[in-house]
Amino acid sequence: MIKIYHNSECGTSRNVLAMIKAAGYEVQVIEYLRVGWEREQLTYLLNAANLNPDKRFAQQSRMLPNLSYLMKQ
Helix, strand or coil, rough: CCCEEEECCCCCHHHHHHHHHCCCCCCEEEEEHHCCHHHHHHHHHHCCCCCCCHHHHHHCCCCCCCHHHHHHH
């Protein structure tokens, strides 16, 4: 199963989701703008991508609007 953090307002996200489905994969769609984020999710994803949260990144990204707050808790 493929897990995708999906933004239905984003054309790229819609296209990637369509390609995954067209390829016949089972997909778990997480609409992060609707359900929000949890600290554990963010920590895992940032570590997997070898990224460090910083204030500038969190403020500029609509995708992660509460990143700085969540990571400091």
